[in-house]
Amino acid sequence: MQTYAVETDSISINFGAVQALKDVEFKLKAGEIRGLVGKNGAGKSTLVKVLNGIHHQKAGSLRIFGNEITKATPPEVRRQFLSMIYQEFSLIPEMTVIENVFLNVEPMKGPLVDDKTTYGLVKNFFDSMEVDIEPHEKVKNLNTSDMQFVEISKAVLQNKRILLMDEPTAALEADQTDKLFRLIRKLKDRGISIVLITHHLHHIMQLCDSVTVLRDGQVVLDEQTENIDLQDVIYHMLGDKGFSERRRKFKAIESKKPLLVMQDVRSKNSRYPISLELYSGEVLGLAGLKGSGRTEILNTLFGIDPALSGSITLNGREVILTNPNEAYSSGLSLIPENRHTQGLSLMHSVYFNTILPILDRLGQTFVDDRQGKSLTNHFVERLNIRTDDILASVSNLSGGNQQKVVIAKSLANEPKVMLMDDPTYGVDIHAKSEIMNIIDEFTSQGNGVILVSSDLKELLQNCDRILIVKEQRIVQEIRDVLATDVTEEELENLIQQQREEER
Ligand SMILES: Nc1ncnc2c1ncn2[C@@H]1O[C@H](COP(=O)(O)OP(=O)(O)OP(=O)(O)O)[C@@H](O)[C@H]1O
Ligand SMILES: [Mg+2]
Known part of the structure; x- marks a missing residue:
């Protein structure tokens, strides 16, 4: 009989009325890379948290x-075998790579860690993984991608045999993602088992041996990747509600x-003057x-990094935006890049987060609770937004649903212009298309959106015009995205050229 790295029987867990996992059978073989996919709120993070012991199944x-x-x-029993690679790293910035890797372990020679041995171990491991990081470097001097490697190395050198990765590529550039995937393949060759959660389904198809699809807390597909294609995965994720490729129809520039x-x-932070309409x-x-x-x-338009010279005109009137409050009251709102640190007050409820920016409109001293609640609803x-209680803390919502609260908060202020910084980052395809529908409705009322996105397909499908930004400058304009029929590959090339020039 085969011993699995991880094996669950009929795991169920609920949070109040939300059944987050229902009768989940999940098997991970030794040395297997298994993709775990599903829409926002499907239960992916919850499942790995159960494996990791953060939640306990009912x-x-x-x-x-x-x-x-x-x-x-x-x-300790779990910790002996498995390690979770978080997006926020557990590394100590002031310490070196070696010190971090062997933190709390002290593998050799009593309390004083033998530097030559540990250096050798780390260096050898990095060499075998083709990772170019100096073991004596302080962690704070590394980029995100290298920090992640250190985090993974730490787990592997501490003999963890199972790695759980919840959206590990979310903070990485394309070439860093490629590097991570090469590393994951090498880890597999060493017999390490990996669970990979990501919304980039083509990554799953490329990298994983098998895939588990969760929908509403249940396993709806469990297959070897070679037996299925991307469409199968999407079909099972979405259920009956299929989705169609969309293209923006409204041609605004004619206005x-x-x-x-x-x-x-x-x-203060700009290197060149910026002009755009x-x-x-x-x-x-x-x-x-x-x-x-x-x-x-976006930060300049929102008064975070205010304009020092030049002019900003909104609706024909010059505006001075020296802080976000002024930007807000002038009719601008920002969906920030990092919803956790900038977009939401995680401890507070959906209700509070939604009405926060318009508190003064709901009454100076006494907030009109009924009006606030009906607005939130x-x-x-x-x-x-998938929640059974608008008074429950936002931290309980899944990533994609949290992002929708950020958008709700932004819309509650009835802005004329929405500045959106990668609004669909970490959001599943269904919620993505919902967010794009919101953008359509918002702009059809004569409002405008500036959309930053790392997902080029998303830009091509949803923008009237695209500006290429490189080294703090707008270097090119694609005037009519619909008519010019630019492909994703062409757009990628335009963006990537910068790196070529740097070399
Ligand atoms: N600590 C918690 N308290 C209450 N509800 C929770 C908690 N953690 C998760 N949930 C709920 O359980 C469901 C599954 O959430 P989970 O975070 O596992 O989704 P996910 O598949 O990781 O989604 P995403 O792709 O958005 O990250 C959601 O409805 C979520 O709101
Ligand atoms: Mg999640």
Whole structure:
């Protein structure tokens, strides 16, 4: 009989009325890479949290390398075998790579870690993985991708045999993602078993031996990847509600009425003056690599990094935006890049987060609770936010549903212009199309959207115009996305050229 790395029988767990997992059978073989996919709120994170012992199942059983794990099992037993690779790393920035890898382990020679041995271990491991990181480097000097490698190395060098990765590529650039995948393949060759959660389904098809699809907390597909294709996975994720490829139909630029104009705007953080126009009814895309200056343009418009020279005109009137409050009251709103640190107050409820920006409109001293609640319910319904209680903390919502709360919060202020910084990051295809429908409705009322996205297909499908941003400059304009019929590959090339020039 085969011993699985992980094996569950009929695991169920609920949070209040939400049945997050129902009778889940999940098997992971030794040395297998298994993709775990599903829409936002399907139960993916919950399942790996049960494996990791953060949550305990209400029913069903769990074995790790044949060891029965119950609530009474000491945490060390799991920790001996498995490690979760979080997006927020557990590394200590001030310490070196070696110190981090062997933190709390002290493998050799008593309390003083023998530097030569540990250096050798880490260096050898990095070499065998073809990772180019200096073991004596302080972690704070590494980029995100290298920090992630250190995190993974730490797990492997501490002999963990199962790695759980919940959206590990979310913070990575395309070439860093390729590097991570090469590493994952090498880990597999060493016999390590991996669970990979990601919304990038083509990654699953490329990398995984097998895939589990969850829908509403239940396993709806469990197959070897070679036996299925991408369409099968999508079909099972969505259930009967299929989805169709969309293209934006509204051609806003014909309106010729600039809603927002930036003219030679410079800020503290800008290297070149920025000029752009956004028309009434338009979705204007900003395409560029992370760090190309896309976010900086939005930050200037939102008063986070205020303009020091040049002018910003909204609806024909010049506006001075020296802080986000002024931007807000002028009719701008921002969906920030990082919803956890900038977009939401996680401890607070859906209700509180939604009405937060408009508290003064609901009454200066006494908040009109009824009006606030009906507004919140309106958005929960309209944006299809999956929650059974608007007074429950936002931290309980799945990633995609949290993002919808950020959008609700933004819409509650009735802005004229929405600045959206990668709004569908970590969001499943169904919620993505819902967010795009919201954008359509919003712009059809004469409003405008500036959309930053790392998903080029999304830009091509949803923008009237796209500006290419490179090294803090707008270097090119694709005037009519619909008519020019630019492909994803061509757009990728335009964006990537910067790196070629740098070499
Ligand atoms: N601690 C919690 N308290 C209450 N409800 C929770 C908690 N954790 C998860 N849930 C609920 O359980 C369901 C599954 O959530 P989970 O985070 O596992 O989804 P997911 O598949 O990881 O989604 P995403 O792709 O958005 O990250 C959701 O409805 C979520 O709101
Ligand atoms: Mg999740």
